[in-house]
Amino acid sequence: MPKKIFIALVLFLIIFVSSGAANASKLSVFNFGTVNLEASGLGTTVTNLLTNVLKNDPAVFLLDRKDLEAFLNFNDLQQNDQLDNVVNIGTQLGLDFIIVGSVDKRGSAIYISCSLIQIDKKKEVYSERVRAFGESALSTEIGKLGSLISAALKKSSSAELRAAGSGDKASAVYPANFQKIPGNKKIILRWKEIPAFAGTGYEVYRALNSAGPFAMIGQTDELEYSDQNVENGPAYFYKVRAFDRSNRVSDFTPVLSASTDFAPNPPIILKTEGRAKSVLIVWVSNPMKSEDTSKLAGYKIYRAKAEEGPYQEITKLAADNNLTSDNSDGKLYYRDKALPDGSLYFYRLAAFNEKDIESEPSRPLKGTPLAKVISANTQSDLIREIKLTWAGVQSPFIVAYNIYRSLKNDGNFTKIKKLNAAELKDNFLYSDMEGLGDKINYYYYVTAEDDLGIETSPSPVAQATTRDIPPATANFSARSGLVKKVELTWTAAKQEEVEGYNIYWAPEKEGHYNLLKKISGRDNNKYLDDSRSYDPLTDNKTYYYKLTAFNKVAAESLPVLAQATTKPRPQKPVGLRGEALKVKEVPLDWQANPEKDIATYHIYRTAGEKDDFSSIAKVDKTSYVDKNLKDGVAYRYKIQAEDKDGLLSDYSGLIVVNTKSRPKQPEGLNGAYETGKAEISWKPNKETDIAQYIIYEKRFFNLEKLAEVKSTNYTDSSLAKGKNKVYIITAVDRDGLESEPSAELTISAK
Numbered sequence: 039m040p041k042k043i044f045i046a047l048v049l050f051l052i053i054f055v056s057s058g059a060a061n062a063s064k065l066s067v068f069n070f071g072t073v074n075l076e077a078s079g080l081g082t083t084v085t086n087l088l089t090n091v092l093k094n095d096p097a098v099f100l101l102d103r104k105d106l107e108a109f110l111n112f113n114d115l116q117q118n119d120q121l122d123n124v125v126n127i128g129t130q131l132g133l134d135f136i137i138v139g140s141v142d143k144r145g146s147a148i149y150i151s152c153s154l155i156q157i158d159k160k161k162e163v164y165s166e167r168v169r170a171f172g173e174s175a176l177s178t179e180i181g182k183l184g185s186l187i188s189a190a191l192k193k194s195s196s197a198e199l200r201a202a203g204s205g206d207k208a209s210a211v212y213p214a215n216f217q218k219i220p221g222n223k224k225i226i227l228r229w230k231e232i233p234a235f236a237g238t239g240y241e242v243y244r245a246l247n248s249a250g251p252f253a254m255i256g257q258t259d260e261l262e263y264s265d266q267n268v269e270n271g272p273a274y275f276y277k278v279r280a281f282d283r284s285n286r287v288s289d290f291t292p293v294l295s296a297s298t299d300f301a302p303n304p305p306i307i308l309k310t311e312g313r314a315k316s317v318l319i320v321w322v323s324n325p326m327k328s329e330d331t332s333k334l335a336g337y338k339i340y341r342a343k344a345e346e347g348p349y350q351e352i353t354k355l356a357a358d359n360n361l362t363s364d365n366s367d368g369k370l371y372y373r374d375k376a377l378p379d380g381s382l383y384f385y386r387l388a389a390f391n392e393k394d395i396e397s398e399p400s401r402p403l404k405g406t407p408l409a410k411v412i413s414a415n416t417q418s419d420l421i422r423e424i425k426l427t428w429a430g431v432q433s434p435f436i437v438a439y440n441i442y443r444s445l446k447n448d449g450n451f452t453k454i455k456k457l458n459a460a461e462l463k464d465n466f467l468y469s470d471m472e473g474l475g476d477k478i479n480y481y482y483y484v485t486a487e488d489d490l491g492i493e494t495s496p497s498p499v500a501q502a503t504t505r506d507i508p509p510a511t512a513n514f515s516a517r518s519g520l521v522k523k524v525e526l527t528w529t530a531a532k533q534e535e536v537e538g539y540n541i542y543w544a545p546e547k548e549g550h551y552n553l554l555k556k557i558s559g560r561d562n563n564k565y566l567d568d569s570r571s572y573d574p575l576t577d578n579k580t581y582y583y584k585l586t587a588f589n590k591v592a593a594e595s596l597p598v599l600a601q602a603t604t605k606p607r608p609q610k611p612v613g614l615r616g617e618a619l620k621v622k623e624v625p626l627d628w629q630a631n632p633e634k635d636i637a638t639y640h641i642y643r644t645a646g647e648k649d650d651f652s653s654i655a656k657v658d659k660t661s662y663v664d665k666n667l668k669d670g671v672a673y674r675y676k677i678q679a680e681d682k683d684g685l686l687s688d689y690s691g692l693i694v695v696n697t698k699s700r701p702k703q704p705e706g707l708n709g710a711y712e713t714g715k716a717e718i719s720w721k722p723n724k725e726t727d728i729a730q731y732i733i734y735e736k737r738f739f740n741l742e743k744l745a746e747v748k749s750t751n752y753t754d755s756s757l758a759k760g761k762n763k764v765y766i767i768t769a770v771d772r773d774g775l776e777s778e779p780s781a782e783l784t785i786s787a788k
Contacts, residue, residue, distance in 0.1 A: 062099040063134045063191050065092065066106055068117040068124070070150070073142035078452040080141045080173070084150055087177060088137070091184030097192060101131065114343075114378045116315070121155065121162070122353055123376040128157035129215045129230055135163075135191065146172050152183060154190055164190035213240065213261075213278055216291035217351070219338075219388075219396045222301040222330075224266040226396070227276055228351065229291065231261060235282045245275045248293050252277060260348050270298045300330040302389040304397040305337060308369065310385065310405030313435055314492040316375045317405035321387055322368055324397075332391035337361075339372055340386045345402050349386055379495045380409030408433050410494040411484045416502035421535060422474040422591045424482070424502045430459075430466045431486040431494070438487040441468055447481050447499055456487070476593050477506035508536050508587040508595040516583055516602030521683045522575045523568035524602040528585055530563040535589045541565055542584040547601070551584050577685060578606030608633045608679040608687035616675060616695030621773045624673055624695045627661040631679045631687070640678040642689070645671055669775060670699030701725050701769040701777035704750075709765065709785045716754040716785045720767055727772045736764040736782060746770075757787045 067089050070081040085103075092098050110116060115127055119138040128136045139152035147169055154164040166186050170179040213229035220226075231238060242263045243252035252275075256263055268274055275295050280288040303324035311318040319339065336356040340349035352374060355361060361370040377383070383406070386399035409431055417425040426441065436459050442451040454472060474480065480503070483496035508531065517525040526541065538558040542551035555565055567583075568575060575581070581604070584597035613629035626641065641662055642651040651674075655662055667673065674694050679687040706721035718733070733752050734741040744765075745752060757763050764784045769777040 062097055064099050064101070064132065065135045065137070065191070066101040066128070066131070066133055067092065067103070067137045068119070068139075070138075070152075071119065071140045073140055074144075075453055076143040077141045077148070079450040080143060080148060080176075082449060083173070083176065084139070084141050084180060087180040088152075088184055088187075091181055092187065095184070095188045095191075097188065101133065106131075114381055116376050116378065118376045119153065120376050121160070124155045125157055125160045126352070128155065130233075132211070132214060132233075133157050137187065148173070148176065150179070150183065152187070154187060212289040212291045213280055216278060216294060218276065218294045218296040220296045220298050220394060221396050221398070223268060223270055223298055224264055225268055225274060225276070225296045225298060227263045227265065227278065227294075229261055229278055232280050232288055235280045235286070235288065238280045238282055240278055240280050241287075243277050243279075243290070245293075246272070248275050248295065261350070262348055268298050270300070273297045297393075299393055299395045300328070300332070301395045302330050302332075302334055302391050302397045303328045304400045305370075305387045305389050307385065307387055307400050307403040310403055311435070312406045312408050312433070313373075313490055314408050314486065314488040314494045315377050315379065316373050316490075316492065317377060317383060317385070317407055319372045319374065319385055319387070319403075319405065321370050321400070323370070323389070330391055330395070332393055332395070335390055335392045335394070337370070337372075338388045338390060338396065339374070340388070340399060341374065342384045342386075342402075343382070345384045345404070349384075349399070354390075374405070377407045379407055382406050408435065408486060408488060408494055411439070411486055411497035414482060414484050414497045414500040416482060416500045418502040419505050421505050421589055422471060422476065422593060424470045424474065424480055424504065426468045426470060426482055426484070426500065426502075428466045428484045428497060430462070430464060433486075433488075435488045436486050437489050439466070440485045440487055440493060441470070442483050442485070442496065443470065444481045445479070447501065451481070451483065451496070459486075474504050476504055479503050505535075507593050508533060508589050510596045510598050511539065511585050511587050512598075514583075514585045514598040514600050516581070516600040518602040519605050520602075521605045521685065522577065523566060524575065524581055524583075524604065525564070525566055526583060526585070526600065527564045528598075530561050531587050533587075534560070536560045536587045537590055538562070538588055540586045540588055540594060541567075542586075542597070543567070544582045544584075545579075547582045549582070551582075554583075575604050577604055579604055605683065605685065607685045608636060608681050610688040611639065611677050611679050611690040614675065614677055614690045614693050616673075616693050618695050619698045621698050621775065622667045622669065623663055623665040624667060624675070624697065625661070625663045626675060626677075626695075628677060628690065630660050633679070633681055635682045636679050637682045638680045640680060640686075642676050642678070644674050646674075651676065667697045669697055672696045698773060698775065700775045701728060701771050703778040704731060704767040704769050704780040707765070707767060707780050707783045709783050711757065711785050711787045714755070714759075714787075716757045716763065716765075716787070717751070718754065718765055718767075718783065718785070719751040720780065722750045723769045723777075725769070725771060728769050729772045730770050732768045732770060732776070734766045734768070734779070736766055741766060741779075754785075757785065759787045762786045 067085060070084045072078055072081045093100055124136050124138060134157060136155045142149040149169050151167045153162045156163045166183060168179050168183050170176045211232055213232055215230040217228045218225060239257055239259045241254050242256045244255045245252040273295050275293050277290040277293050279290045303326050305321045305324055308320045334357050338351055339353050341352045342349040382404060384402045384404050386402050388399045389397040411428050411431060414428040438459055439457045440453050441455040443454045444451040455468060457468060479501060482500050485493040485496055487493045511531060512529040514528040540553060541555045543554045544551040580601055582601045584599055586594040586597050588594045608631050611628050611631060615627055617625040638656045638658055640653055641655045643654045644651045672694050674692055676689045676692050678689050701723055704720045709716060709718040730746045730748050732746050733744045735744050762784055764782050766782055767780040
């Protein structure tokens with residue numbers, strides 16, 4: 039850490055330790071871990087939410103997360119939920135409490151487990167587990183959790199802020215974690231440094247009773263002092279204070295009493311084994327007989343960063359704890375966890391008896407946790423693929439490598455693959471092809487995993503970018519004016535990555551485009567659109583098209599657009615006319631269509647009110663005479679134009695044309711036999727073009743024409759006496775149309 043940053047951190051810690059509200063608890067929140075892959079990213083979210091809630095509690099003096107991380111990095115410490123590690127960090131920072139926890143996600147349910155560790159008591163004083171359904175509910179549940187923690191703090195807090203001193207006193211603080219280690223004719227004293235004192239030294243005072251008087255027996259710049267001027271048996275009382283170059287002094291530590299006695303022999307460290315973030319220490323009890331007749335109570339493990347020290351106690355183990363392995367070979371085991379990757383440590387062990395008298399420390403033995411993956415490299419510009427290589431970790435305990443990926447360089451990494459180390463065979467390569475997009479930056483890191491399932495810290499982050507989508511296709515066009523089809527053309531792509539084209543269509547320019555055709559092969563450059571399933575294209579309709587190029591993973595280029603209109607049908611004919619009251623025929627004519635390629639006009643006819651039109655003719659001109667029709671019938675006509683491509687127009691408007699009717703049958707027929715003649719008369723027809731009347735004699739099988747007259751009477755001299763004749767009259771117009779027969783008139787010659 040640069041000197042300026044370290045000084046700033048020290049100044050902050052001075053303020054943090056020595057200031058704050060009188061009743062405020064000094065607190066820090068460690069990063070919440072995640073239990074499973076589904077919870078990835080939620081640990082940071084929960085940590086931030088809980089921190090924001092607790093910031094608003096006036097009873098809490100919260101250590102800023104950036105300052106916490108700076109302190110941990112400088113001291114090679116790491117955040118986790120191991121009690122020894124939490125207490126160690128909290129003690130060094132002068133904290134009262136530290137919050138640790140984890141996040142577990144199962145489906146939409148998110149479970150948050152939280153523990154409140156009280157540093158001076160070295161134990162968990164409160165725990166809680168809450169559940170939120172979905173990330174949207176996290177804020178509410180974390181708010182409730184913050185309230186519960188605040189209540190627990192008020193109940194469990196043992197924070198005692200020391201009043202600031204005056205004169206030559208810097209502040210009411212003192213070396214933390216003041217400990218005694220009694221031995222055989224010596225008493226070792228240990229403590230923690232005070233971050234507020236730069237260039238610190240320490241004064242050690244001793245007395246024969248707790249009230250004093252105390253006399254200074256030594257000074258040291260170490261965090262340990264060995265008082266060897268003691269006798270076995272008597273009780274000695276000690277206190278320590280710090281001083282700096284400015285002659286400021288701290289408060290004294292609380293007074294400790296210690297007595298010496300015979301001590302056990304030191305244990306023998308056999309070996310250390312480095313694992314991920316941990317070192318396994320293996321030792322055996324000393325086989326040499328000791329003057330100490332007390333029962334062995336346990337072991338203390340000390341750790342230092344250099345062989346010569348200073349050594350700090352990291353744990354105290356009771357002898358009756360399960361320190362042996364399953365094979366019961368007499369070996370004792372302890373795993374030192376939460377260590378920085380690849381860091382070098384030295385370990386010494388001491389045995390202590392039931393009187394808490396401690397042996398001399400064992401010889402030092404070094405131990406190193408597994409190093410993290412030191413480098414990771416990526417290959418960019420691949421199609422939805424990124425190749426990742428890394429430097430392997432040389433250790434027989436490595437069983438797997440884990441690949442993590444994120445869209446950001448600074449967080450939210452998710453494990454995407456676990457690779458068996460044995461199967462890699464020193465070929466540390468992985469191709470990521472899962473769910474990648476186009477022209478997107480991805481960030482990766484790699485961890486090594488040991489045979490205990492613990493991972494090293496991440497490798498340095500490596501970045502890569504996937505290839506962009508294929509370029510848009512050039513010169514896409516659609517040809518209009520074709521009959522029920524559209525011809526599409528484009529310039530074939532030159533890029534080898536292009537494997538084909540997708541053609542989409544829509545009935546409206548801004549409408550939804552559906553896939554029309556997938557065309558495989560980069561060299562193809564045209565397509566004829568002539569149907570929708572079994573349905574041909576519609577006449578005079580505009581179709582809209584999009585064309586994309588695709589690669590081997592079906593990533594498509596940006597679409598290019600074209601449109602075309604199919605050939606229109608001819609306009610419906612207009613000006614249809616018919617000449618009425620013609621005898622048994624109807625002359626028709628109409629206007630010629632404006633289209634130059636009209637080949638035929640279709641003529642349709644029906645009689646009366648019926649709608650069953652039938653085709654009666656096809657002509658290539660604009661007139662037609664419909665013949666052989668019935669008299670006095672109303673005929674309806676319509677026509678349709680057809681061009682040379684067989685496209686038919688809509689029907690023209692309907693017209694109704696009547697043929698000339700036959701005259702009405704004569705009425706008012708009268709007659710009598712007088713003076714040897716039959717005299718017949720009738721009313722004249724109302725038609726103005728009656729040319730004559732025909733007189734018929736009705737016989738048994740037929741009618742016999744007797745005469746044609748222009749007048750409305752007739753004299754028949756051929757009626758013999760004693761005979762009868764039946765007469766029928768018809769009217770005939772100038773066009774020769776003859777009416778229906780009149781009513782019968784019978785005349786008798788008597």
